[in-house]
Amino acid sequence: MSKAVKEILIIDDDESILLMASKILSGAGYRVFEASGVEEAVETVQKRVPHLVITDLKLKGESGFEYLERHRKLKELRNVPVVVLSGVRSQEAIYQASSLGAVDYVTKPIDAAILVAKIKKALKDRKFPHVTLPEDQRSIVRISAPGRIIQANEIGFLLEAPVRIADNTRIELTSPLLRLLGLETCIFQRSQMPARPGLPGQYLNDVAVIGLTSVHAHRIREIMRTWK
Amino acid sequence: MKSGQTPLALLVDDDPAHNKILSAVLKKLGITSIVTTNAKEFLARLKEVKPTICLVDLNIDELGVGYTLIKAVRKVLGTSMPIIVLSGQSDRQAIAHALEVGANDFIAKPLDRAILASKLTRYMMTEELLSSQSAFFPVPEGGSDANIELEFELREVDEFGIRLSSRHLLNKGSVF
Numbered sequence: 001m002s003k004a005v006k007e008i009l010i011i012d013d014d015e016s017i018l019l020m021a022s023k024i025l026s027g028a029g030y031r032v033f034e035a036s037g038v039e040e041a042v043e044t045v046q047k048r049v050p051h052l053v054i055t056d057l058k059l060k061g062e063s064g065f066e067y068l069e070r071h072r073k074l075k076e077l078r079n080v081p082v083v084v085l086s087g088v089r090s091q092e093a094i095y096q097a098s099s100l101g102a103v104d105y106v107t108k109p110i111d112a113a114i115l116v117a118k119i120k121k122a123l124k125d126r127k128f129p130h131v132t133l134p135e136d137q138r139s140i141v142r143i144s145a146p147g148r149i150i151q152a153n154e155i156g157f158l159l160e161a162p163v164r165i166a167d168n169t170r171i172e173l174t175s176p177l178l179r180l181l182g183l184e185t186c187i188f189q190r191s192q193m194p195a196r197p198g199l200p201g202q203y204l205n206d207v208a209v210i211g212l213t214s215v216h217a218h219r220i221r222e223i224m225r226t227w228k
Numbered sequence: 229m230k231s232g233q234t235p236l237a238l239l240v241d242d243d244p245a246h247n248k249i250l251s252a253v254l255k256k257l258g259i260t261s262i263v264t265t266n267a268k269e270f271l272a273r274l275k276e277v278k279p280t281i282c283l284v285d286l287n288i289d290e291l292g293v294g295y296t297l298i299k300a301v302r303k304v305l306g307t308s309m310p311i312i313v314l315s316g317q318s319d320r321q322a323i324a325h326a327l328e329v330g331a332n333d334f335i336a337k338p339l340d341r342a343i344l345a346s347k348l349t350r351y352m353m354t355e356e357l358l359s360s361q362s363a364f365f366p367v368p369e370g371g372s373d374a375n376i377e378l379e380f381e382l383r384e385v386d387e388f389g390i391r392l393s394s395r396h397l398l399n400k401g402s403v404f
Contacts, residue, residue: 129385129386129387130384130385130386131384131385131386132383132384133382133383133384133385138381138382138383139381139382140379140380140381140382141379141380141381141382141390141392142377142378142379142380143377143378143379143380143392143398143404144375144376144377144404145375145376145378145398145404146373146374146375146376147373147374147375147376148370148371148372148373148374149367149371149372149374150366150367150370150371151364151365151366151367151371152364152365152367153346153363153364153365154342154343154346155343155346155347155350157364157367158364159374159376160371161374161376162398162399163376163378163396163397163398163399164396164397164399165376165378165396166394166395166396166397169395169396170324170327171376171377171378172376172377172378173374173375173376173377174374174375175372175373175374175375176372176373177367177372177374178372178374185318185319185320186320186323187320187323187324187327187334189327191350192332192350193350201399202399203397203399208333208350210323210327210333210334211318211320211323211334211335211336212335212336212340212343213318213335213336213337213338213340214338214339214340214343215338216340216343217340217342217343218340224365227365227366227367227368
């Protein structure tokens with residue numbers, strides 16, 4: 001799991017504002033993306049949904065209000081708040097932005113402390129989807145782990161792996177060695193001998209081969225003879 | 229196994245020739261065997277003799293009765309009694325089914341003595357058996373790569389990751 005860094009998209013056509021806001025927000029621990037217009041912003045958010053969007057109102061081409069409208073219509077952005085960052089201080093603008101869904105309104109010139117406080121609040125209020133699946137709906141995930149068979153005898157082997165496999169469980173295992181020994185028809189089971197720590201980050205898992213015949217035994221002996 | 233106790237194996241197989249050979253092999257390993265040839269006899273002796281281990285054929289009396297016997301042993305004596313299946317069947321399905329109903333191990337016929345001895349060692353630590361235990365050999369070139377497939381249950385999801393649960397323990401920081 002990577003460290004949880006929240007991502008913010010800033011829309012402004014003024015390079016110096018983008019630069020300043022980026023610096024403030026990255027300094028506060030956010031990852032920042034920039035867009036200089038509505039079209040570019042809409043493209044960006046669809047590729048990578050941010051945790052929050054900051055938009056200016058007066059932009060070249062479509063305005064920040066138009067961004068708010070388009071933002072509302074995108075299903076994947078339903079949980080993403082928009083904060084307006086604008087030099088416009090009129091009641092009408094604030095009212096219009098809020099009615100279009102903006103959660104907060106920060107005025108320019110940028111005050112770093114206020115901007116960060118408002119962003120923090122907007123993100124805090126927001127619940128990001130976290131799902132705990134009910135027991136009957138939990139699906140099975142298959143995980144592939146790399147391992148290494150380091151020792152073997154005629155009834156089992158030691159499997160070094162970054163997993164401590166639970167005792168007495170059946171495991172699906174493939175390895176060139178097992179193919180060479182002709183054991184594809186057998187079942188592999190972690191034996192009742194407890195797994196133990198091996199090299200750093202590794203466990204030694206004692207695996208029993210179940211379903212051996214004398215045909216297997218001959219082949220195993222023949223091959224192991226060549227190891228000495 | 230406690231020292232001083234004579235290891236006792238309870239056998240069930242309807243093939244007398246097989247029973248004779250098996251008893252002889254077990255005797256060499258210091259294990260006394262009690263031979264039964266049908267399910268009824270096996271169950272009766274099971275309660276009487278308190279064996280150290282049960283060696284069960286799958287097809288006694290009729291097809292698949294062995295599975296029922298394994299279940300019966302588990303019910304009567306719990307999980308501590310080792311049960312090894314000895315069977316002419318050796319397909320994965322039969323092996324898997326035997327393990328599911330409670331067998332500890334499965335050796336397919338024709339039996340290999342060394343394998344039988346090694347497997348028995350795992351379940352009964354007699355002196356004779358310990359001396360015949362197979363040693364581990366180092367695999368050449370530092371080992372053979374293996375791919376392990378494990379099943380986990382998906383419990384929680386959020387945008388930063390997923391939470392899985394299982395009886396296995398994954399090492400921190402490993403990549404899967």
